[in-house]
Amino acid sequence: MKYYPLTVLFGLCLLLQFSAADARGKNTIFDDSGDLADQDNPFVEGPEWKETKLKLPAYPKDGDLMEMEVDDHSDRFTYYLDEKSLTVSKEDYVVRYTMVVESSRGTRNVFYEGIRCNTEEYKTYAFGAGKGKLRARKKPEWRPVLETGRTRFRAHMMQYYFCEWKLPRQRQIIVSKIKHAAPGEFMN
Numbered sequence: 001m002k003y004y005p006l007t008v009l010f011g012l013c014l015l016l017q018f019s020a021a022d023a024r025g026k027n028t029i030f031d032d033s034g035d036l037a038d039q040d041n042p043f044v045e046g047p048e049w050k051e052t053k054l055k056l057p058a059y060p061k062d063g064d065l066m067e068m069e070v071d072d073h074s075d076r077f078t079y080y081l082d083e084k085s086l087t088v089s090k091e092d093y094v095v096r097y098t099m100v101v102e103s104s105r106g107t108r109n110v111f112y113e114g115i116r117c118n119t120e121e122y123k124t125y126a127f128g129a130g131k132g133k134l135r136a137r138k139k140p141e142w143r144p145v146l147e148t149g150r151t152r153f154r155a156h157m158m159q160y161y162f163c164e165w166k167l168p169r170q171r172q173i174i175v176s177k178i179k180h181a182a183p184g185e186f187m188n
Helices: 004-025 153-162 171-179
Strands: 065-068 077-082 094-103 108-116 121-128 134-136
Touching: 065 153, 065 171, 108 153, 153 171
Parallel strands: none
Antiparallel strands: 065 077, 077 094, 094 108, 108 121, 121 134
């Protein structure tokens, strides 16, 4: 009788272990051995993180834009993500995308960015320079994603679309979440 709670605890530990092993088989963030890649494992000091080289995507076309539901109902902007530019890098785990932010008057801001889920940072690589072109920034830097202010939409994108447990979701899952978000789903 005295050892019964220990048996239950041991059984729960085994169940959690099997659940974690099953999850590893379904996530591309894990390496071929089934273990977390060193840079994502907090218990292993892996090689220094390096960002992959990138090439700017084509300027977004209206037909490729997916409207994104955002959790701020007082916001007067409409947010679109260019489906063709969306990538999730298997080398540096950065989610990259072209975003179009449109005001209620129809004015648009276009920029190409990346988000790191594990550090909760973003970087703006380029912006719309008019005439259907993206212009690269000279010295883009990683900045923290804030939950307040006029850039809070990035925190929403990370939380609801791009990231899960500080790991990037697969591209197909991100696209599906954006396309199938119910109107008002994120507004509290």
